[in-house]
Amino acid sequence: MWRRSLRAARRCLGCRSPGPQGMCSSHAVRTCSAPALPAGRITALQAVELWRRHFEERGVTEPHLSSQYIVAHLLRAKTIQSLDQERLTEFLSREETEQVWKLCTRRLSRMPVQYVIEEWDFRELTLKMRPPVFIPRPETEELVELVLADLQRKSGAADAQHTCLEVGCGSGAISLSLLKSLPQLKAVALDQSQAAVDLTTENALRLRLQDRLQIHHVDVMTDPEAVLSLCGPVSLLVSNPPYLFSEDMASLEPEVSRFEDHAALDGGEDGLNVIKHILTLAPQILSDHGRVYMEVDPRHPPLIRRWVEVNVEELQYVETRLDITGRPRFCILQKATAETGPQAGSGLRN
Structure with a gap:
């Protein structure tokens, strides 16, 4: 159900109230203030929570669902809920961590999740x-x-x-x-x-x-x-x-x-x-x-x-x-x- 909720959040043809305009330029994702890469290793769940907080602080809509969906996609799953607990609590590789940071920084620019992960279900x-x-x-x-x-x-x-x-x-x-x-x-x-x-x-x-x-x-x-x-x-x-x-x-x-x-x-x-x-x-x-x-x-x-x-x-x-x-x-x-x-x-x- 959370995926449906996130999809609904992208709907702006029926609800036209202005949203927060965000902190980042539309043409300069790299100028967004992303958190530094962690010095040590972190798990998928820790990455979800870290980015949830950062999205929330920066006014990104549906921060928890955004971070969940991006991390799940990186782990080749549709949803966080479909991953077993062992996979969620094991450490991400350095390459996986860097990829999470890359994709989440795009979301920080207010890029829709669908564009960030380059796919969506219809x-x-x-x-x-x-x-x-x-x-x-x-x-x-x-x-x-x-x-x-x-x-x-x-x-x-x-x-x-x-x-x-x-x-x-x-x-x-x-x-x-x-x-x-x-x-x-x-x-x-x-x-x-x-x-x-x-x-x-x-x-x-x-x-x-x-x-x-x-x-x-x-x-x-x-x-x-x-x-x-x-x-x-x-x-x-x-x-x-x-x-x-x-x-x-x-x-x-x-x-x-x-x-x-x-x-x-x-x-x-x-x-x-x-x-x-x-x-x-x-x-x-x-x-x-x-x-x-x-x-x-x-x-x-x-x-x-x-x-x-x-x-x-x-x-x-x-x-x-x-x-x-x-x-x-x-x-x-x-x-x-x-x-x-x-x-x-x-x-x-x-």
Whole structure:
């Protein structure tokens, strides 16, 4: 559970209160005041406690979990709790101690743990992570589970052929998780960031899912024609787009503002810049009855519904789903046909 807690701590798209800005420059990790390497030998548990105290003194969020997770990773474990007591109480080698100091000093600069250890779990997958590619949050796991549940409710969905388009793939978390769960699925993933495209490609290869995934470097905002040329009719369009209101960017925690790609966060004045482009293109990309599944700011669902009713008559707003904390987080829309008509739905469901 502590790993889930740490993952939630990296979530800054729903909680925008300014955090402590820390003591270190965003570009100079080595200038951070790290404790000196111990003269003698120390155990893993002693290293965890020493760094917990130092993180706490320097205002690093979740200091205990941060130190636990870094030391566990160094010892090739997912969690401290999964290591036996003998391993935790034996002395670290000099090389191991130096590596702990190196990684923890990065965390001291407010670098997210996911970047420090260069990997993170998303549902059943372990994905490589590196800055500035957007780190997937727990809400996005819920988005994937929502899509899977909807597909499974359809008759024969387990064996049906589906094609998915993901706009803004980041590390590839959504597409790769869907591909892992649905052996018949094929996917196309797009991102405006070459770093994201490269990381998604790397993760697909590591997970041996590359044969069912096409990955393209294209910006839905500036090159919609390229998007249309790359994507034939798809059964579903899934996106966790940039949706922060621009005014909220100034209050992000240092972990986010210093290290993650601002283009993957800032959705413009009302947070809808990219969302509107996606929804405008959706009817031209979706097959009949194809659906859009989108993670958004809790303030967005009524705004999106009204905007679609006025501007995209080929889309029907189906419903809003709540996230695990009870906030309206997910929008579901469907390509309207002569049978369904353009009238929006009004459902709000958990």
